[in-house]
Amino acid sequence: MSFKSGFVAILGEPNVGKSTLINTLIKEKVAIVSPKPQTTRDKIIGVYNDNDSQIVFIDTPGMHTSKNKLDEFMSKSIDSAKRGVDVILLVIDGSRKITSKDIEIIKAYDKQKVILVVNKIDLSTFEDLYPKLEQFNDLKNIVDIVPLSAKRGDNIQVLIDIIKKYLPSGVKYFDSDVYTDKSVRYIVKEIVREKALWYLQDEVPHGIAVEIVEFTEGENLTTIAADIICEKQSHKSIIIGKDGGMLKKIGMAAREDIEKVVEGKVMLKLFVKVREDWRDNNKYIKDLGYEQNDL
Ligand SMILES: Nc1nc2c(ncn2[C@@H]2O[C@H](COP(=O)(O)OP(=O)(O)O)[C@@H](O)[C@H]2O)c(=O)[nH]1
Ligand SMILES: [Mg+2]
Known part of the structure; x- marks a missing residue:
């Protein structure tokens, strides 16, 4: 198999666990995590390496409406993270009720490959979760659905293997010992x-x-x-x-x-x-x- 590499943006509403996910994926703390919305203000890169791939993850601030200049900066950094990526991970909180707004947000991504990540499965039972996942079956723009727990690390390897399927063959963008763009x-x-x-x-x-x-x-x-x-x-x-x-x-x-x-x-x-x-x-x-x- 050829070496796979590419860029993956992590998007989703505030508090769904995007920053927890990037830290778990790359096994280093690059993004801070808190129960309060709008914890992440900046675009943060975390680099995952293994024998046959390099995946550059981009964590983003949660999507929300602008109130001040810092908010404007944050929404610009979401826009720039969406451009030029190979795959989008759209994260939702699987322990919450899925609303029609969630479905609308998911449907809006119809031009890129989107993997739907249903996070926080440690907070629900299979019986709770399964009907929720069924609601996504008809969404044609989703290439895959991965239920996982970013906090516990459940199903993380499954997600990595699925991402690799959608990445092009390529070269390393970063040296293997570099795990973030931040100092x-x-x-x-x-x-x-x-x-x-x-x-x-x-x-x-x-x-x-x-x-x-x-x-x-x-x-x-x-x-x-x-x-x-x-x-x-x-x-x-x-x-x-x-x-x-x-x-x-x-x-x-x-x-x-x-x-x-x-x-x-x-x-x-x-x-x-x-x-x-x-x-x-x-x-x-x-x-x-x-x-x-x-x-
Ligand atoms: N129970 C549970 N909590 C999680 C999980 N992932 C994230 N959280 C919690 O959700 C809150 C928001 O996480 P954070 O990564 O900052 O979300 P972000 O705003 O999307 O980046 C924090 O309190 C996390 O500890 C998970 O898989 N399970
Ligand atoms: Mg965050």
Whole structure:
């Protein structure tokens, strides 16, 4: 069999498990995950390698309507991820009821090869799931349907084998030891944002960005300082918390994950800064690293 390679975009509504899926597929944490919608802001590439293939997965922010300039940036990054890919993985949450809106969204993809991924099967029984899958049988634009659990890793190999069927013969686009287009710094700042999303409530976490201000690799210790940027003074006090408790919680959880990424001990210093309404300011969005990086 010839070597297969190609590009696969992961699309779907917020919270269906797209980022969890890319991490499971490539067995590395490249995309952050949280129960809150709009966790992913950027297009992220994760590269899967085995003996006879290389698959370049592109994780995208969930589709939703634009409210501010950051939202516009996110929807542009979905559009650019859709272009020029060999296969689209359209992910839906199989533990939810399937609505007519879901069917409409699926039908809209009629020009590309689409594999429908029905995620979170660990939350349903076969009896619940089977009638749901039957609803998709008539959809002619779907080349395959794969029920799986991104979180548990069930059926992941089945998905990879199916994707390979639809990829062209080709060359490697990335060296085998490269698993993402993002730098360690980028992943570090995303991990800090992930923990802020986990622990903070309401609108506070959605107005957060993280900026790395120091990254020094020592012999036995990597020292990292990061600013957590928020939109309002009142948010700043919430993020710091009583006696600095919230910031400490975010920092401890983040450090644990960052140590796995840098493969060593880390000292993490976090600061909180206010930049009013940065989500509506093009310059801030660019400064914070949300910039189109087309393939
Ligand atoms: N039970 C279960 N939860 C999942 C699964 N995949 C993702 N999740 C959870 O769904 C939430 C959203 O996941 P995320 O990957 O951030 O979704 P995204 O917005 O589509 O990228 C998180 O709380 C995940 O832990 C799965 O297979 N099973
Ligand atoms: Mg995501």
